Amino acid sequence: MPCVYGRISSQFKFPKIIHIIGTNGKGTTGRFLATALYKKGYRVGHYTSPHILQFNERVWFNGSDVAMECLESTHKKLLALLTQDEAESLSYFEYTTLLAMLYYSDKSDFVVLEAGLGGEHDATAVFANDLTLVTPIAMDHEAFLGSDIESIAKTKLNAAQKAVIIAKQRYKVVYDIMNELQKEKGLQTFRVEELLDEKDRQNILKIAEHEILATYLQTNLALAIAALKYFKIEYSVEDFYNAKLFGRLSVLEKNIIVDVGHNVLAAESISESLKNNKYTLVYNSYKDKNYKEILSVLKPIIETVELIDVYNARVEESGYLQQTLEDLGINYSKFKKLETEKKYLVFGSFSVVEAFLKVYRG
Structure with a gap:
């Protein structure tokens, strides 16, 4: 994937990219954030996976899933950029990621880009991003990511490039690894609570009550709001109404x-x-x-x-x-x-x- 993207990267014209990594809550965090940005007047893409029933559930733009006809057109455009060997070398997820990003590349102000099951080796990590959001990290996909929290956290957090906001974590080692990476890579890092004030916390409760959000969804909402605060984008509670991703309680x-x-x-x-x-x-x-x-x-x-x-x-x-x-x-x-x-x-x-x-x- 890195070699293939490197050869054709000039064909992609990107806006601000917000990369979401972690174990749980990536999808809902992304949809909260993308919906709020869209309601503030930005052109926004949200790439998420996997889909439940229809493939185009993965590729959301400006409030709705992108029509299959549009994705088919982008598919043809992407195939024209790739050699046959390159196309055949890509996994399903890698190809889908390139497809979505090519669709977003010339029409978005923000792209909210959700990692698959990995971190530093994930297809989504090849794109230069402006901000990384880290949802709660826990045991999952051990066969791919490692057999303990430390290994999993390192694999995921190594995807961070520039600035990072980390959600409240259960395991202290996640914070420890983030601190190490901050020094090694010169990252700008924040814990979500450092960016939220009392008004934000009250707003989260108002949104949660209106949308009937479970506690874990409120954690995801807090991370999305912290991202808006990082970019100095004002928001209202109404910006998050009807933003919940299907399949989350x-x-x-x-x-x-x-x-x-x-x-x-x-x-x-x-x-x-x-x-x-x-x-x-x-x-x-x-x-x-x-x-x-x-x-x-x-x-x-x-x-x-x-x-x-x-x-x-x-x-x-x-x-x-x-x-x-x-x-x-x-x-x-x-x-x-x-x-x-x-x-x-x-x-x-x-x-x-x-x-x-x-x-x-x-």
Whole structure:
């Protein structure tokens, strides 16, 4: 990716780029920020991943997903810039990233660019950015990023280039690594709380009340507001209304909540947000996820689990999941249909939510 982009970089004319890295909350942080910038009159692109149902969910511009026809036109333009060997050498995510950035390159004031699952080696890291936002970092994608928080944090934080705002972190080592990088790379760094004042904190509560935001979404909102403060852009609470990204504790109906979270930190946030309630959990898991701990965290809010079929090579064999549920003392069955008297929480990954929505929407 770096070599390919290096050869064609002159074809990209970029505005200010805000790069978002971290484990949880990248998508919602980006959508909060992009929506507020758009409502302030800026031309804004927001690149996020993965999509749930339609590919163009990844490429948002000025308030809506970009039409597939526009992306097809950009696809042809990009292919004309690449040699056949270059095109074939790129992964799906790398090509998609170049496609989105080519679309944004000559029509945006800001691009909010969400990293995939990595940091310094992520396709999004090849673009020079003006600001890096760091969402909470936790264990996830260990096979790719490292087996402990320190390794994961280093991989992600090494993507920082210039100025950094870091959200409130659970693990002290994340701050320690950020301090080391600040000295090594001459970074300008801020903790989110350093950029927010009492008025900002009150505004976050007002927005959260209006939008019915869970606690973890308020953390993401705070990071987005801190970015506006960094750029000295004034905002109002209304700028963040209707900005929540779908699939983040989204209420489909009064008895159905869906969330694309898929790691322990996400499970902890959801369990806290939905405490004192009991749900039928529609679930499945990839093999590389710590699903035993995830289910343990969710157990206090689980009435029963219904395992939904997900057709993906990464999905765990049902027998292992069933044995884990038995070990945890959680009743389970196979998901077959929706029942109006049940309260559902759909959680486990984008793939789980996608499979559920296909049933839900018929």
